Amino acid sequence: MSRGSNDSGSKYSGRQGGGKRRKSYARGNSPIKKKMEKSPLSNEDGIRLNKFIANSGVCSRREADMYIAAGNVTVNGQTVTEMGYRVKLTDDVRFDNRRLNPEKPEYILLNKPAGFFVTGNPEKGGRTVMELISKATSARVSPIGKLDNQAKGLLLFTNDGTLAKKLAKPKNGIRxxxxxxxxxxxxxxxxxxxxxxxxxxxxxxxxxxxxxxxxxxxxxxxxxxxxxxxxxxxxxxxxxxxxxxxxxxxxxxGGLTKKDLPRGRFRNLTQQEVINLGML
CATH class of the missing domain: 3.30.2350.10 (Pseudouridine synthase)
Known part of the structure; x- marks a missing residue:
């Protein structure tokens, strides 16, 4: 056989007349493209599950993929092992049964004035404390505990569910x-x-x-x-x-005071203040 001739396998790896290179099937470029089956759990929007987990601080994205494959992660009560699965911020994502929050933890202290409701808006035209901290963060924070409409003083907000739960039901109460x-x-x-x-x-x-x-x-x-x-x-x-x-x-x-915090103003807690609250 002459040096320039093509055998039956050369068309997969060499050039044919006209100089156009054929794709190698060995690299996964099959001429028959199979339609990927979509998982019944898949979401079209949202963020990738491994990113959601990584953002929550549990581990890296690569490690998250391993935990997902091992069945350690549930979404809205269902175990998800699919790589690339997407979730929304409102989904209940749990790692080893612990709910995850993909947002950066925020801790905001407000010196509440009278005339603001802490939860809901029971009266038409009534104002809530959420208006007072609207510029503090874009995270979905919630108040810990309550103060009546006409009550004033310190009110703590956070999106840290673990701390909120701890402060809501402390063994010895909060000072x-x-x-x-x-x-x-x-x-x-x-x-x-x-x-x-x-x-x-x-x-x-x-x-x-x-x-x-x-x-x-x-x-x-x-x-x-x-x-x-x-x-x-x-x-x-x-x-x-x-x-x-x-x-x-x-x-x-809980050890937090109104020092340098005028009525109606808010501030972020220091790292040491967050640590101190976690020790209550």
Whole structure:
């Protein structure tokens, strides 16, 4: 056979007359293209699952692919092992049954003014605290705990679900200090009753860490420290003794204070403050 002739295999790797190179089938360029079957779990939009996992801080994208293939990841309750599967930010993505958040953790402290609702918008035209922190972050943060519409003071927001859950149900409560204005002077008898734990709310004894009259102020103004996270607990304490709370200002929350934080303003927590909250 002459040097210039082509055998039956040369058309797969060499040039044919006209100089055009044929694609090598050995590299996966089959002339028959099979239509890829789409998984019933696939989403057309959103981000790749491995990126979602990597953004949450669990591991790298390459490691995420291994965990996905091993069946360690679920999306909306279903195990997903498909490479390239896409998810939305609203999907419930879990790694070893722990829900993941692909957004950077945000921690925002607001000095809430009166007249803003913490959750919902129960009255037409009512304003919420979310308006006050709208420029703080684009992340979907939520408030931890509640303050009444007319209450003032510290309110913490975060998208860190682990910390939020921990602070919402702490074993020993969270240290909080309130400055309170009552509709009348607090009597010495009721002062001692609160101080010694003689107040019962809904059948349970309320333990107060400290109570004091504010120096050089009428006895309608009181400082109260407690760890309870029960809703409306401060108002209930005084109401049970025949007092109405006219003003409520939370000045300390879990070690956080209003120092250098004017009413209606917000700031991001420092890394050390986040660490301290995680240790509560």
């Amino acid at each position: 909080q200090i309130y400055q309170i204005t009552l509709d009348k002077n607090l009597s010495s008898e009721d002062f001692e009753k609160i101080k010694t734990g003689g107040v019962f709310i809904e059948g349970s004894k309320v333990s107060v860490t400290a109570i004091s009259f504010i120096e050089d102020r009428p006895h309608t103004e009181v400082g109260l420290e407690l760890n309870s996270i029960k809703e409306h607990i401060v108002t209930k304490i005084f109401k049970s003794l025949g007092y109405n709370v006219e003003s409520l200002d939370r000045v300390v929350f």
